[in-house]
Amino acid sequence: MADFFEEYGTLLAENTGITLYMVFASTLIAYVIGIPMGIGLVVTAKDGLHPNRIVYRILDVTVNIIRSIPFLILLILIMPLTKVIVGKTYGPSATVVPLVMSAAPFIARMVESSLLEVDHGVIEAAQSMGANDRVIVFKVMMKEARTSLITGATIALATILGYSAMAGTVGGGGLGNVAIQYGYYRYQTPVMIATVVLLVAMVQIMQAAGMKLGKALDHRTSG
Amino acid sequence: MNGRQRMAPAKGDDGMMNGMGTETEKMTETEENVMIHIDHLGKVFETADNRVEALDDVTLDIMKGDIFGIIGMSGAGKSTLVRCLNFLEKPSAGDVIVEGRSLKSMTPAELRKQRTRMSMIFQSFNLLQQRTVLDNVCFPLEINKVPRKKAREKAMELLGEVGLSDKAGNYPSQLSGGQQQRVAIARALASDPVILLCDEATSALDPRTTGEILDLLKKINETHHITIVIITHAMSVVTEICNRVAIIDSGKVAETGEVLEVFNNPRTEAAIRLVMSSGDREVSRISGEHLIRAVFSENSSYEPVIANMVLRFGQPVNIMRADTRDIGGTAKGEMVLQLPGDEGVREQMKAYLIERGLAVNELSSMKELEERYDG
Ligand SMILES: Nc1ncnc2c1ncn2[C@@H]1O[C@H](COP(=O)(O)OP(=O)(O)OP(=O)(O)O)[C@@H](O)[C@H]1O
Ligand SMILES: [Mg+2]
Numbered sequence: 001m002a003d004f005f006e007e008y009g010t011l012l013a014e015n016t017g018i019t020l021y022m023v024f025a026s027t028l029i030a031y032v033i034g035i036p037m038g039i040g041l042v043v044t045a046k047d048g049l050h051p052n053r054i055v056y057r058i059l060d061v062t063v064n065i066i067r068s069i070p071f072l073i074l075l076i077l078i079m080p081l082t083k084v085i086v087g088k089t090y091g092p093s094a095t096v097v098p099l100v101m102s103a104a105p106f107i108a109r110m111v112e113s114s115l116l117e118v119d120h121g122v123i124e125a126a127q128s129m130g131a132n133d134r135v136i137v138f139k140v141m142m143k144e145a146r147t148s149l150i151t152g153a154t155i156a157l158a159t160i161l162g163y164s165a166m167a168g169t170v171g172g173g174g175l176g177n178v179a180i181q182y183g184y185y186r187y188q189t190p191v192m193i194a195t196v197v198l199l200v201a202m203v204q205i206m207q208a209a210g211m212k213l214g215k216a217l218d219h220r221t222s223g
Numbered sequence: 224m225n226g227r228q229r230m231a232p233a234k235g236d237d238g239m240m241n242g243m244g245t246e247t248e249k250m251t252e253t254e255e256n257v258m259i260h261i262d263h264l265g266k267v268f269e270t271a272d273n274r275v276e277a278l279d280d281v282t283l284d285i286m287k288g289d290i291f292g293i294i295g296m297s298g299a300g301k302s303t304l305v306r307c308l309n310f311l312e313k314p315s316a317g318d319v320i321v322e323g324r325s326l327k328s329m330t331p332a333e334l335r336k337q338r339t340r341m342s343m344i345f346q347s348f349n350l351l352q353q354r355t356v357l358d359n360v361c362f363p364l365e366i367n368k369v370p371r372k373k374a375r376e377k378a379m380e381l382l383g384e385v386g387l388s389d390k391a392g393n394y395p396s397q398l399s400g401g402q403q404q405r406v407a408i409a410r411a412l413a414s415d416p417v418i419l420l421c422d423e424a425t426s427a428l429d430p431r432t433t434g435e436i437l438d439l440l441k442k443i444n445e446t447h448h449i450t451i452v453i454i455t456h457a458m459s460v461v462t463e464i465c466n467r468v469a470i471i472d473s474g475k476v477a478e479t480g481e482v483l484e485v486f487n488n489p490r491t492e493a494a495i496r497l498v499m500s501s502g503d504r505e506v507s508r509i510s511g512e513h514l515i516r517a518v519f520s521e522n523s524s525y526e527p528v529i530a531n532m533v534l535r536f537g538q539p540v541n542i543m544r545a546d547t548r549d550i551g552g553t554a555k556g557e558m559v560l561q562l563p564g565d566e567g568v569r570e571q572m573k574a575y576l577i578e579r580g581l582a583v584n585e586l587s588s589m590k591e592l593e594e595r596y597d598g
Contacts (some may be wrong), residue, residue, distance in 0.1 A: 125349035125407075127311055129363040129414065130338040139365070143353050219394035220352045 008191055016198055021185050022164045026099035027157055032059035039137055049133050063105040071102050071163050097173035101161050110152035114145040127152025147218040154210025158203045165199060175199055205212040258450045259285040265316030277303040279474040282425040290444050290451045292465035294497055295462035300474040301454045305422050309341050310334055339367060346423035350395040356406050357391040363414045381409040401432035409438060421452045425505050436481035437464045458497050462550040470494045485516050485551055513562040513569060514586035517576055520555055532575050538563040
């Protein structure tokens with residue numbers, strides 16, 4: 001056991017870092033894109049604050065198309081774009097591009113569904129007080145949907161972590177790459193298992209932390 | 224003759240004959256006295272396979288200082304009407320003139336500004352669940368960019384007024400329904416409105432809490448000089464605090480006038496049905512021929528009147544139902560009587576009752592009415 005850590009400890013630690021970098025960087029950027037898209041979907045929907053058929057259709061179709069492309073195919077498909085943005089098509093930073101690309105529409109949908117959960121009566125009450133759309137979106141919808149948004153972010157993180165491991169298998173770096181390189185090509189099953197354990201542990205921690213945070217910030221139930 | 228005097232119960236001539244068709248109100252309807260002028264308002268909801276005319280040519284004047292009740296059966300269009308009053312719902316036809324200004328011709332920004340002058344409370348309270356009670360009351364002030372410190376002071380003052388100072392730091396989920404509605408009222412008052420619109424504000428509350436909230440609204444009407452519009456399906460709410468009422472039936476104004484007047488002399492079927500329902504109860508099924516409804520006030524004790532009438536005419540009457548209730552501080556009794564088959568005697572009996580200061584309405588249409596509503 002000690003030997004195993006001596007031999008692979010640094011490798012695993014390094015690649016855990018790389019995986020975390022990819023996951024958090026992509027989640028962050030994906031949210032920067034996904035939140036406005038989600039808000040756009042809610043606001044322009046038929047019974048939204050500003051119904052706009054054309055904008056809604058564009059957002060809706062874009063999200064659906066990207067979401068229906070399997071991640072690995074998307075990764076290969078947008079390599080030219082990745083090259084333009086990052087300068088190369090492999091490595092952790094290059095993986096962030098397809099990760100963002102596939103996560104943003106997914107996040108947009110989750111933001112949309114979180115915001116749609118907000119009680120329509122509360123929105124109407126805000127309107128009756130003379131609130132403008134900006135106040136309603138940011139001070140009413142986003143705040144009332146806070147817990148649901150955090151839960152969504154937890155799911156997004158776990159999903160992106162899974163994608164990043166997949167990307168690792170085709171040169172993305174991180175724990176997925178380690179698993180393929182050692183576990184598959186070199187028959188180092190213990191390394192493979194170690195990466196799996198690490199990935200599972202990361203998902204668990206993120207999940208638990210997210211739920212806890214969401215719950216702590218929720219005032220809908222007393223206590 | 225103004226409405227209130229005409230309704231004075233002691234006068235023998237008070238009755239359906241005089242009460243009918245008079246649209247002159249107690250206050251002269253000069254423009255300064257009108258707070259909300261609802262002008263030929265119409266609203267049509269069009270869905271893919273359906274078309275609902277929720278409001279049809281509704282014209283009403285709500286005076287400054289009124290506690291104006293709008294009552295109707297479920298689906299009559301009450302919520303649609305009240306939501307049109309601040310243009311949360313855009314009417315399909317007509318306009319709403321508030322304090323002399325047409326809402327239809329306002330820009331969105333002007334409309335938002337106008338809405339701060341006409342607050343609204345709801346059946347489901349609609350508090351922000353993720354904000355404390357204090358921050359809920361601060362919210363309209365935040366919208367109006369009132370500095371935080373000043374907003375908090377004002378909010379605390381209003382919470383004191385609704386009796387919830389000690390709940391400032393709580394979240395809505397920690398409060399009872401009645402307390403939540405009080406918070407909603409405090410929040411509604413924060414922007415110093417001139418109008419308060421209430422859509423079934425007490426429908427989710429028990430009778431006692433309803434009474435407390437109604438008392439609070441009455442107090443607000445007096446101390447803040449706020450005109451209140453109350454939407455309800457319960458006649459008891461109207462009789463308890465409203466001075467004027469409009470009865471909405473299938474999107475139309477069936478009847479409007481002073482509460483006492485409408486209660487004494489309902490002229491339309493919709494009005495009769497609503498007037499006879501008490502509280503949340505629908506009017507119980509009373510069927511039969513030759514029914515009348517007699518309304519009397521506290522000083523005419525009714526038992527001798529009926530007993531004497533029976534003795535005098537030597538014909539039995541059937542008391543189908545008797546009830547008393549408080550209307551604007553006056554105890555009112557209400558009876559449904561079945562009169563004998565002889566038409567001559569019936570007419571004499573009615574005259575006898577009217578002579579003794581009771582308001583008498585024919586309920587001959589009641590049976591058809593039941594069928595129509597139940598069918
Ligand atoms: N957004 C809408 N789309 C289609 N039809 C609607 C809409 N809102 C209301 N209606 C219809 O308009 C009519 C009046 O509805 P409204 O909600 O105003 O009734 P109400 O008098 O408030 O009833 P209740 O006492 O049940 O609340 C109903 O037939 C209802 O189905
Ligand atoms: Mg309603």
